[in-house]
Amino acid sequence: MDTILKIDSLTKKYPSLFAVSQLSLSIDKGSVFGLLGPNGSGKTTTLGIILGVASATSGNFSWFGKKNSSSDRKKIGALLETPNFYSYLSAKSNLKISAKIKGIDLKDIDRVAEIVNLKDRLNDKFKTYSLGMKQRLAIASALLGNPEVLVLDEPTNGLDPQGIAEIRTVIQNISKMGVTIILASHALDEVEKVCSHVCVIKKGKSLIQGSVSDVLVGENLIEVACSEIEKLKEITTKFSGFKALKEENHYLLVTLKDSSSSIEFSKYLITNNIIISHFVKRTKSLEEFFLETTKDA
Amino acid sequence: MLDLISIEYIKLKNNSSFWIILVFYMLISFYVVGKADSLPAGSDVFANPLQFPMIWLTSTYCASFLVLFPSILIILNIGNEFKYKTAKQHVIDGLSKTTFILSKFISVCLIATIITIYVILLSLFLGWQSGGEIQDFFGEQFSFVTGFYIQLIGVLSFAFLIAILFKRTGISIVVFVGYYFIEVILYYLVFKDSPIRDYLPLEVFNSLTFSPIKDNLDSFSGLSIPEFKLSLNWFSAAIGAIYIAICLSLSILIFNRRDV
Ligand SMILES: Nc1ncnc2c1ncn2[C@@H]1O[C@H](COP(=O)(O)OP(=O)(O)OP(=O)(O)O)[C@@H](O)[C@H]1O
Ligand SMILES: [Mg+2]
Secondary structure: OOEEEEEEEEEEEEOOEEEEEEEEEEEEOOOEEEEEOOOOOOHHHHHHHHOOOOOOOEEEEEEOOOOOOHHHHHHEEEEOOOOOOOOOOEHHHHHHHHHHHHOOOOOHHHHHHHHOOOHHHOOOEHHHOOHHHHHHHHHHHHHOOOOOEEEEEOOOOOOOHHHHHHHHHHHHHHHHOOOEEEEEEOOHHHHHHHOOEEEEEEOOEEEEEEEHHHHHOOOEEEEEEEOOHHHHHHHHHOOOOEEEEEEOOOOEEEEEOOOOOHHHHHHHHHHOOOOEEEEEEEEOOHHHHHHHHHHOO | OHHHHHHHHHHHHOOHHHHHHHHHHHHHHHHHHHOHHHOOOOOOOOOOOOOOOOHHHHHHHHHHHOOHHHHHHHHHHHHHHHHOOHHHHHHHOOOOHHHHHHHHHHHHHHHHHHHHHHHHHHHHHHHHHOOOOHHHOOOHHHHHHHHHHHHHHHHHHHHHHHHHHHOOHHHHHHHHHHHHHHHHHHHHHHOOOOHHHHHOHHHHHHOOOOOOOHHHHHHHHHOOHHHOOOOOOHHHHHHHHHHHHHHHHHHHHHHHHOOO
């Protein structure tokens, strides 16, 4: 598998803190890599360094497995933190400027505007755009010239639910074309929905990395409910594969040992005359994982 | 390269404050140059400062007096790149930091070129109006247009450096104007008896245009007026070019060393 980006013990120190600390990761071609962390965890700083706008205090990174050069960035479409455009220029002129820097045919402007639904508004000044439209324009600019890699820092920031869904679909479609995507986000469901790999960071340190399915299905969680909750609790704790239990609103959240399966558990409940009204195998939500892992790091 | 020029052109062309300041500068300099013949100390040797070839001195000298306007243009132009974070975006999009500075320097050259062409046209117009001899059009005095061009690029490069250094438009303008006062203090007080004072940057740039007024001619190099042919001091021009190179190199250095 080709490595698109390799980061090696990257550190960025600001006078008062380490924004990124000994971060290492490697991103394969074609993956959708999520950089997940709460506010201030160093996502933007990391992306800023790999995009050449900030210098690292120590550590290295390399794009496309070779020595870095600024022209590599012409093969990367990026949105970093905020849409950066001239407010007094039309959206079209702004895209023209980006296209010219990247050496892309100006015809591509209409295509990317179509993707983000801004075609009718291209001649309007950037300052007349709404927040969501500005964000879309930034995504359009990142898409110019079909880049090999897309770096998106909180791409759905400021979008309404429909806009969020549209942008996610755009990301998924682009990913199907083999484009590598690096996505920074603090929204867990976003990473869960669109990413294949994830690195969770807090205070600039990597807490865990791996494929989303590995990170997500770390544990065996089952939601179960019945009319007699107390009896259910009692029986459940006696199950051989039982590990932990938590009472949620209308059901019990049962954690099973890795070795035991949900089928065994349901059989066990039936043989113990529990009439189950609700039984759902839940992959561990990133959210729970996230709160757990970032709480005390 | 052509792409970079066209990018700067898009940014300037659509910027209304650029046009307002530029047109304002053009109108004022036209007015000031046109009024030059009514100055009491107008040279009696060269009769009329608006006739060829003296018009080249008059127009460049007057226009260079108003150099604050194009300097503010540059400071606004650079300040925009920081205000809109487009400096950052350009680097993200694939310009190296050095190329970014060079591309911005295109704006300096673009503005200086537009103004110089304007001053040439203005001089031709006024010179022709005051009935000068056609053969004197491009006499040696025309070299002051070159001097003016270097002076413009020089002062604008200095404004450029300040704008890169301070990022914020307001602060940059204050520092830029403040430096004029600093240099006056250096010139008249600190380096009063030292030859260094002739090598202060703004002094060097100022020496590239020259007042056509009689008093000045008398003191110029101690030559007596009748045998003296006024032309640009090419040594000063060379020093000016060095200052421009220093401003540009420092801008590149500063921008490269900093997170955008
Ligand atoms: N220029 C700077 N000077 C000093 N500290 C900075 C600077 N930029 C960022 N930081 C600090 O570095 C840390 C990481 O910031 P960063 O913007 O990378 O976080 P983030 O993960 O992108 O957060 P968010 O989700 O809020 O966008 C923060 O504590 C921030 O205050
Ligand atoms: Mg951020």
